[in-house]
Amino acid sequence: LANDLVKAVLAGERLALARVLTQAENDTPAGRAALDDLFPLAGKAHLIGITGAPGTGKSTLVNQIARCFRHPDNGAPPRRVGIIAVDPTSPFTGGAILGDRVRMRDLAGDPGVFIRSMATRGALGGLARATSSIAQVLDAAGYDVILIETVGAGQQEVEIARLAHTTIVVEAPGLGDDIQAIKAGILEIADILLINKADRPGVENTERSLRSILELAHTGRHSSNPCGVNSRSHRLLSGFTMPDQNEGWTPPLLRTIATQAIGIGDVVLSISDHRQYLEDSGEWLQRDHTRLQAELEDRLHATLVDQWNAQLPEGLYNAILARLFDHQCSPNQAIAELLQIKEKA
Ligand SMILES: Nc1nc2c(ncn2[C@@H]2O[C@H](COP(=O)(O)OP(=O)(O)O)[C@@H](O)[C@H]2O)c(=O)[nH]1
Numbered sequence: 001l002a003n004d005l006v007k008a009v010l011a012g013e014r015l016a017l018a019r020v021l022t023q024a025e026n027d028t029p030a031g032r033a034a035l036d037d038l039f040p041l042a043g044k045a046h047l048i049g050i051t052g053a054p055g056t057g058k059s060t061l062v063n064q065i066a067r068c069f070r071h072p073d074n075g076a077p078p079r080r081v082g083i084i085a086v087d088p089t090s091p092f093t094g095g096a097i098l099g100d101r102v103r104m105r106d107l108a109g110d111p112g113v114f115i116r117s118m119a120t121r122g123a124l125g126g127l128a129r130a131t132s133s134i135a136q137v138l139d140a141a142g143y144d145v146i147l148i149e150t151v152g153a154g155q156q157e158v159e160i161a162r163l164a165h166t167t168i169v170v171e172a173p174g175l176g177d178d179i180q181a182i183k184a185g186i187l188e189i190a191d192i193l194l195i196n197k198a199d200r201p202g203v204e205n206t207e208r209s210l211r212s213i214l215e216l217a218h219t220g221r222h223s224s225n226p227c228g229v230n231s232r233s234h235r236l237l238s239g240f241t242m243p244d245q246n247e248g249w250t251p252p253l254l255r256t257i258a259t260q261a262i263g264i265g266d267v268v269l270s271i272s273d274h275r276q277y278l279e280d281s282g283e284w285l286q287r288d289h290t291r292l293q294a295e296l297e298d299r300l301h302a303t304l305v306d307q308w309n310a311q312l313p314e315g316l317y318n319a320i321l322a323r324l325f326d327h328q329c330s331p332n333q334a335i336a337e338l339l340q341i342k343e344k345a
Pocket residue numbers: 052053054055056057058059060061103196197198199200256257258259260
């Protein structure tokens with residue numbers, strides 16, 4: 001069945017694509033089988049993350065950027081565009097998702113565009129995993145450019161940025177900009193920095209504070225590890241040196257007015273400049289490899305924990321946890337005991 005569905009996806013059937021995406025997102029056996037079949041065809045798409053605080057205009061920008069890729073004004077062939085809207089702010093109502101659909105309505109009916117909205121369910125790692133699966137399916141299905149919109153909330157951005165070849169950070173005037181930017185700590189992951197809503201008062205202030213933060217961030221590049229792996233993966237990745245992110249690339253700071261389609265051409269130019277830079281420097285491959293290794297290890301961790309959980313005698317975990325709470329055993333002793341049981345089983 002997975003195979004027929006995969007054939008339909010490759011034949012360009014949108015309903016089949018939607019079904020495979022749902023299965024991949026939910027990590028069902030059928031979804032995994034489809035991904036196994038599709039994976040050899042993935043690895044060509046340009047993954048572009050668009051991140052920033054709610055209301056900065058990300059969805060409007062995504063809509064405009066997608067239109068630019070669909071209707072290039074330099075005579076280049078149109079690119080097929082996949083859009084993944086990740087919205088952890090509305091897991092229950094779906095309100096924001098509906099809003100995004102409305103904002104992206106210009107693209108509706110274009111067979112070269114596929115829009116996928118996701119709500120988060122549960123864990124952070126789960127979201128990154130599901131987003132990655134969805135990107136792989138769209139990539140294999142022949143979408144050249146995949147725009148991934150995420151709401152700025154800190155750690156989440158770093159996780160999703162690890163997925164992307166190019167990360168666009170969106171700011172807007174009047175959102176308590178500088179403090180917000182520092183707090184979110186997402187400027188360091190920016191390959192392209194946008195000040196959207198440039199029609200609003202306060203643009204100069206925003207630009208000034210962003211410039212100073214940007215300079216700081218890039219002086220500290222070598223000591224920081226903006227797209228580094230989380231501590232959970234440190235052991236397996238310890239022999240793996242992170243490339244010096246963005247050495248040789250200075251993130252441009254651009255102004256846009258997404259609602260009037262102003263400045264979008266420059267954004268798309270910067271995107272293709274960045275792609276060129278990634279390819280010339282070898283970073284394109286490095287980023288791909290870092291991403292795949294991180295995904296492998298993330299899934300490995302999850303699988304091992306699941307397997308271990310399945311073997312664990314009922315109630316043992318809680319019993320050991322209670323002893324830990326009472327300081328009758330240390331965390332390390334608790335682990336030793338939990339793993340010993342598994343070996344005996
Ligand atoms: N004045 C102004 N409003 C904008 C601009 N871009 C987006 N908006 C508006 O800002 C609101 C939030 O936009 P949206 O794209 O949903 O932001 P998101 O939450 O970051 O995805 C909407 O009402 C947009 O119409 C802009 O450049 N200028």
